[in-house]
Amino acid sequence: MSENTFMGVPREKIDWFPIIDYDKCNYCLECVKFCPHDVYEVRENEEKKVIVKNPYNCVVFCRACGKTCGVDALSFPDKSEVTKKIKQLRMEMEQNG
């Protein structure tokens, strides 16, 4: 299975994954084709034809699929905020033994 921790911190505690702006998305599915980590899922019969199904599969600090999106519909969280949070979580974990 995929990684479930990042630098020792449980992956679910780290908010890093792509966010799709459905106002922009034209469902070209380039992002789905690109990412090898099973983050996206295609839903043929729904209005939102692509969703971020497994956000925590996304590799922390990867933004690679964002470049494949021609209409710039993908965004990611603020990197330095996330870095700060990870450091803080690690500190807490160390203190709790």
Add this chain to the structure above:
Amino acid sequence: MDKNYVVLPCNGLDKCAGCITREIALILKEKISCEIICPVFYRVADARYNKLANENQLIVIDGCNTRCATRLASEKNLKVYKKVNVSEVAQKNNITLSKELKVGEDEKRVIEIIINELLQENQNTSKDLEIKFPETLDYEIYKKDKFIFRLPKNGFYFNENDCWVYVDGNLARIGVTDYVQQSLSDIMFFNPPTVGNEISQFDEVGTIESGKAVFEIISPVSGKIVRINEKLLESPEYINENPYEKGWIADIELSDFESDKMLLLTFDEYFEKMKRKVDEFHV
């Protein structure tokens, strides 16, 4: 640092800006222990100063646009390393210099600005920005089918995004690991980061591209990019040959490695991760 500095102020005593050049020279002498050339004495006896100016990096400080110090330097055929014009700096910073000859608060600010600029330059240029990188590396190897994954053992750190960093004092060299190179297969294009850019940890520092995919290089450290591996522009295949040696990506002047280190992996930790990734994806 193999060169020292020598400073030539105009020392114009009848203008405030000229008096400031003297102050600046005195502070520089204290801070970077450079020698001072007295322009008045230089005119009457130049043997000693010619030698001094030719053997060191010359900083010329003019008070105003009459540029007495610059003229003196060119009269004496000196090579000028750096030039400052006090009036220009004051103007640029919206400071009006006093008509008095004494150095007041506003003048002190101008002095401070100029000193800071000069010292920063001094740091950038005098510090030897050549990284000392080992001539040979000691690798641990993981094999999977016909693929070989090397990982250098000593002095390297890694991030989870498969990039490495080798640290030497306040300089670091970064690159990608064999895992990236093997996953991409033949790398055809290197899109370098911009030299001089300040980056923080986990920022993108260029991309590499193969027929298969584009890989974003994610910096393991924060700092300033001081050099890129220009050979890769011509020969990106060096990354396939050896991403740790001839296929390195960039050199970075570190800003806070102690803090970056908290989010980096040691050889042992990354080697385990890499093995797992290889097993998962390389089937």
